[in-house]
Amino acid sequence: MPEKTLIEAIREAIDEEMARDPRVFVVGEDVGPRGGVFRATMGLWQKYGEWRVIDSPLAELSIVAIGIGAALNGFRPICEIQFADFIHPAFNQIVNEAARFFYRSGGVYNVPMVIRSPYGGGISGGLYHSQSVEAFFAHVPGLKVVIPSNPYDAKGLLKAAIRDPNPVLFFEPKKGYRLIKGEVPDGDYIVPIGPAKVTREGSDLTVFAYGMMHYYVLQAAEMVAKEGIDVEVVDLRTLAPVDKATILSSIKKTGKALIVYEDNLTLGYGAEVAAILAEEGFEYLDGPVMRLGGPDVPGVPFSPPMQDFFMPNPQKIAEAIRRLARY
Amino acid sequence: MAVEVKEFLPITQRHEDLGLSDELVLQMYYHLLLSRRLDERCWILQRQGRVPFHISGIAHEGIGVGAAYALRRGFDIVHPYYRDLALSIALGMRPIEFMLALFGKKGDPHSAARQLPSHFSLRHLNIISGSSPVATQVPQAAGIALAEVLKQKLRPFLEAAGFPVSQEMRVVLTTTGEGSTSEGDFHEALNWAGIYRLPLVVLVHNNQYAISVPVWKQMAVPRVADRAAAYGVHGIVCDGSNVLEVYRVVREAVDRARAGEGTTLVEAVTYRWTPHSSDDDDRTYRTREEVERGKRHDPLPRFRDYLYRRSLLTQRLEEELEEQVQAEVDEAQRLAEEMPYPDPEEALASVFATEDRSGWWGQS
């Protein structure tokens, strides 16, 4: 199998879906001749033309609203929000509109759309090019929230998202766009939305993560393996709807849980995983459910030492694993 | 029933000059009357405590009926707002379909009894579900219209894949209030509409108030339609209480849109003499004298007077229509009251779709 980067896998998924279904189109800022600021749509405008790769005006709420309208009228829009930090103007259209359309019409009007957006820090982006926004949206019934951690999943999950009859938010760890490589088959395959995946078997404790943090967690697990700590790793992949079964079956096996995410700690996605474990996994627990997240400050600072201080990394994760293993 | 004596401005154009037959204008009158009587009944039911809430389309019927007749009904797509009782009626909504929503009963076709009443949604009439946050429907309507453009541009590819494209574009009509034109959604929608010359009509019901806030606190330009210039779309003002005038103006806008000549922002002026909703008390922000003066904008006596002057309506026919409409409203109320509520657990249904049913494909 050929090795590809995360961004290449994403581009390949979009390209193949556009070739497969003429209702699929891309809309967003700079997605056309420029191919997106991260090059996710590179070459697609040249290949499919201006009516399928649409350079939107600089206006996020209407990138989403236009997508909703086009979806209602039979198309399969892929809306690109250039950075997750800029999704907030579209919050109302996503949360009040896309998420609620099917329910509020009594199951009549479904909105088959994808909103893609790069998220996450560690790339010297400062407060407004580093945010993690998944928890806001994972809270809303009617939205599916997907975050791939590797190129194989990215391609398969994005294809599944494009074919899903519901609105799907697809957040991409931008730090991993070129850093994370992996084997990706040419041609069609799907990774279904929903199931989490055990990506490393272990017996002492489980670390739950997704996106960029999952990449670091695997590294941390190798570090502590040398010290005799046998870590199981679960890549959550789909944050909403959450795969409780995989979470619970892993905790049943290991009895200890650490959840790692780069969002601010308080009310980040890990809070929900912790609640599931406390409520439904209580009998299996041998230690406190622990979380490692970013500090509760309003953003990832720009200056390198402060940025490093904010971001979880393999060393910090390994340290948290050691603390948990001591129980 | 005798003609109510009211002060109003006579209608001066002639329906035949607009291509409307005698039969059609009588139908328009019937739809106007049915909407009004249904609406009045909803107020009574709310004041009697039999339903929790009503938001009214009284004084807006001229806009709704005029606009509905300007569309290719059943083909064009409508994304309305809560004042559009008359628009929905004229598009084919039956009184029972409204009453079920009003009572929150089983079988409500708009939202399965989840949304507040007057959140119209009827797939078979191409009426698309709206929410309560104002103006959100306007950029969505632009997206629906953009899809119509895409269908034409991508016709061979779509048809090869089994998605037939209609010969002509569907025109999308969306409505909102004048206060709601201050929202960013409205601005972004018209910006798209101008750039892509979308087959869209944005019809603004200017009833002079956004709850309690008058127009002059909403915008520094004298007319909502003035805003069109900033987006490169057509803008036009019309008298919203003259159903024939609304028909004429919206018809022109629809024809332009279908011909690929782009979007029109239509401002239809009326005066809301009811409170904003059944939860509002409008005595806190305006005088009774002003409200009485506002009733000159009543579209119903104006149109009735026109039909009498053109010898299309007689005392006898008027009475017959009143009786027919009252009977329809009575019957709708009776059926809705008899209908059970939804099972509580229905609150859990249809969060996610399992199959795709989106889109308007083909059909001439």
Ligand SMILES: Cc1ncc(C[n+]2csc(CCOP(=O)(O)OP(=O)(O)O)c2C)c(N)n1
């Ligand atoms: C985004 C949003 N803000 C506030 C409200 C509360 N609200 C409902 S209707 C309304 C006034 C709307 O006025 P206008 O647009 O003129 O429409 P009208 O009711 O007069 O027809 C307000 C403030 C709302 N529904 N949505």
Ligand SMILES: [Mg+2]
């Ligand atoms: Mg108003």
